[in-house]
Amino acid sequence: MSKEFTILYFASARDAINISSEIISIPATSSSLSLQDLTNLLNNRHENLVKILENSMFAINMQYVDKDDESIMVKPGDEVAIIPPVSGG
Amino acid sequence: MSKEFTILYFASARDAINISSEIISIPATSSSLSLQDLTNLLNNRHENLVKILENSMFAINMQYVDKDDESIMVKPGDEVAIIPPVSGG
């Protein structure tokens, strides 16, 4: 129960799967998820998301993270956001 | 009578001599004035203008002129303006 994190989908990501947020459990075997684990998990859950994820940023607790940084982990209680290319202004 | 030109004084130039415009005759011996002739003429007329003229531009018929261009002549009917350093904005 306490090993859950929230994931938020915006713009094209939300439109692709018709979900704006989910609460996801971290697999019982680990205490946190790498960003690669997260990508695999989301791609498995949502086929339509694969291409969009490739072009999106992640933010954890409202902070952009470097997708290639293997030291970054999603931990229980985190708020993860899928940020497709922004287009404000 | 027809050999006159108008001269306009603005800002610090006008304040120095308390004149905003004059009509001046081109000397009988010539049909036009070089810019150096003009400077000499004005310096003779208005002692207070000497220093200000050094730092001012001339405009003839609302066009800036290069004070060092010896080919530029003030002709009868011209409107000459003394343009101290501008400070618009």
Next chain:
Amino acid sequence: MEKTEKDFIKLTSDPLILQDIVDLVKDDQAGAISTFCGTTHKTVVRLEYESYIPMAEKEISSIITDVRSKWELTKVAVHHRLGIVPVGETSVIIAVSSVHRNESLKAVEWLINTLKEKVPIWKKEIYYDGSSWKENTKSKCC
């Protein structure tokens, strides 16, 4: 609003009024105010903006901190409209005051460029025959 407030950030579904935003950055010490307004083109039926609001506010606050480290500024306002923005109406207004003109001019340019790269706001263009999510050219992503 405190008397000492110098930064003004707003994400709102209300129309943006330039004069109101300029009034926020007006200051007796500031001789210059520069602004930028982004407006819906005629080529679309309308725009719809959405945002990850708390993160967008945090990012705008962070780019204001950055812009203040680059130039000496008096007051800074960044207002962005969300939801439906009809043709001809304004989606974003940035206003900056400074003692001298150069600082506010440079700051406005930098702020709008950086906002478009970094702030989690998305624009959907609605055409007569469909819609699409836009991507800013230098959007930070990927």
Next chain:
Amino acid sequence: MEKTEKDFIKLTSDPLILQDIVDLVKDDQAGAISTFCGTTHKTVVRLEYESYIPMAEKEISSIITDVRSKWELTKVAVHHRLGIVPVGETSVIIAVSSVHRNESLKAVEWLINTLKEKVPIWKKEIYYDGSSWKENTKSKCC
């Protein structure tokens, strides 16, 4: 005012109203409007501006021609107040619209810098204990 008018130049002793000047440059084709406002500092009692008006209008018109040769602009407005300008009131407003943001941002910056160098307008600063004619730093002269 003709429907096709794209440049707006005004030297006036009336107060300058930003929204009115922005409305002049608004255009369905233009997604961006940038502005600059210069305002009287608190350090003076008031400013007094004078101008060689017909030449100033001609010079402003000429720098608008130049700025249009540098960037693709939709509409351009340059309004300058003359006579007494009380503290906190605006002496100059420049507003430019363009299809994309970069053009109007660059154009406003170039216009205010060039106006301050070339246009025959003079500012007298009135202090409690006297007055002096200002000179812009890069004033074209000498």
